[in-house]
Amino acid sequence: MTACAVLSAALAGCGGPEDTRTGTTAASAAAPSPVRESGRKSGQEPGEESARASAVPSRAPKAARSSGPPVLAPGPGGLTPVFERRGDGSPPGAGGGSGKVVALTFDADMTADQGPRAAAGEHFDNPGLIASLRRLAVPSTVFMTGRWAQEYPSQASAIGGDPLFEIANHSYSHYAFSSPCYGLPAVAAKDMRRDVERAFTAIRKTGARNVVPYFRFPGGCYDDASLKALAPTGVTAVQWDVVSGDAFATDADAVAEQVLAGVKPGSLVVMHCTRSAAPVTDAAVRRIVPELRERGYRFVKVSELMRG
Numbered sequence: 528m529t530a531c532a533v534l535s536a537a538l539a540g541c542g543g544p545e546d547t548r549t550g551t552t553a554a555s556a557a558a559p560s561p562v563r564e565s566g567r568k569s570g571q572e573p574g575e576e577s578a579r580a581s582a583v584p585s586r587a588p589k590a591a592r593s594s595g596p597p598v599l600a601p602g603p604g605g606l607t608p609v610f611e612r613r614g615d616g617s618p619p620g621a622g623g624g625s626g627k628v629v630a631l632t633f634d635a636d637m638t639a640d641q642g643p644r645a646a647a648g649e650h651f652d653n654p655g656l657i658a659s660l661r662r663l664a665v666p667s668t669v670f671m672t673g674r675w676a677q678e679y680p681s682q683a684s685a686i687g688g689d690p691l692f693e694i695a696n697h698s699y700s701h702y703a704f705s706s707p708c709y710g711l712p713a714v715a716a717k718d719m720r721r722d723v724e725r726a727f728t729a730i731r732k733t734g735a736r737n738v739v740p741y742f743r744f745p746g747g748c749y750d751d752a753s754l755k756a757l758a759p760t761g762v763t764a765v766q767w768d769v770v771s772g773d774a775f776a777t778d779a780d781a782v783a784e785q786v787l788a789g790v791k792p793g794s795l796v797v798m799h800c801t802r803s804a805a806p807v808t809d810a811a812v813r814r815i816v817p818e819l820r821e822r823g824y825r826f827v828k829v830s831e832l833m834r835g
Contacts, residue, residue: 596693596739596830598763606754607742612768613793613832627792627824630832631660631812632668632695632767633800634743637675639700645678650802652679656809657686657800663816666691668829669800670743670765673699673729680733687735693828695741695765699726704756708748719756739830741765765829767797771811774799779810786815790824795832 599608613628637651645651652675660667669686671694676683687694698704699722703711714722723742730738742762744753749764757764769789773782786796798812799805816826 596741597834598740598761599833601758602754604755605758606751607757607760607762607764609749609754609764609766610741610795610829610833611766612791612795613835627822628827628832628835629790629793629819629824630668630795630827630829631665631798631815632670632743632765632796632829633798633808634697635669635671635675635800636697636701636804637672637678637801639674641674642678651675651804652682653800653802653805653809654682655802656812657682657692659809659813661689661691663813664691665812665816665826666828666831667826668693668695668739668741668765670695670697670741671726671730672697672701673726674701676726676730676733676735683730683733683735687730687733687737690737693737693739693830694730694735695739695743695829696723696726696730696762697743698722698745699729701745703746703748704744704753705748705750708746711746711748716752716756719753720760723757723760723762741829763833765795767795769794769796771796771798771808773805773808773811775804776807776811779807779814782807782811783814783818786811787818790819792824793832793835795829 599610602608633656635652637645641649641651669692671683671686675697683694686692698714701711702714702722703709704714704719706713727738740760740762742757742760742764743766744764747766754764768791769786771782772785776782786798790796798808800808819826
């Protein structure tokens with residue numbers, strides 16, 4: 528029961544609309560609602576080989592990486608930069624056209640201690656969702672934990688080999704990078720860089736090719752100490768401005784309505800790619816996509832949204 532309570536609190540925490548630099552969405556997450564958000568209890572597996580720093584994409588100025596995924600310039604004092612959305616009405620980067628663009632992102636969450644649950648039949652993947660995104664031709668960014676990639680290597684490889692998608696880093700095992708963060712265990716500051724490197728290594732080991740130098744903090748929680756710790760990895764941290772509320776939701780229409788009400792030109796939406804914790808995401812997406820297209824929106828990956 529204790530583990531379930533921590534899990535529920537964590538899932539409620541990832542994706543609150545308020546500032547999550549220090550976990551300040553906890554109050555809103557605690558309010559009763561049929562639509563909840565993401566996060567998970569995490570643990571580490573002992574005895575795994577340390578990730579190599581070379582597994583992490585290196586940072587370079589935008590001009591020097593025009594043919595690859597863009598990254599933001601470091602923040603004040605060299606801190607890891609943070610991207611949340613693109614400004615209203617700004618022109619897209621590649622491809623031209625209307626400024627009405629939106630990025631759908633999906634967190635593929637799994638923790639180090641959930642292996643036995645997966646072995647017992649619990650589904651932390653969502654192949655139906657990926658199939659729907661392909662069928663609807665929706666470019667998307669999947670923020671993947673290293674543990675998810677290890678559990679579903681063929682799916683990670685297929686997602687990372689499909690030009691419709693790009694894979695970004697969501698930590699190795701969903702530990703918090705600042706505390707408090709909805710009951711998540713915390714990564715020590717000295718281990719934060721290694722955690723990100725370990726996740727990139729696990730993802731790349733599956734053969735995934737379209738891996739971008741972006742990172743999403745578990746629970747969306749971060750502070751200056753974590754931004755400083757991750758600076759050597761060269762990642763750009765990616766947050767969001769639209770909370771889908773798909774975690775633990777049982778009403779796909781409620782999730783769709785929440786997204787449709789929140790999207791603005793340049794928005795970045797957080798959703799999930801885990802059947803066990805977000806079972807109605809696929810159905811919600813199948814409503815969201817055509818309705819936003821009717822409004823004149825074009826779907827882009829985070830890399831294209833950032834490039835604009």
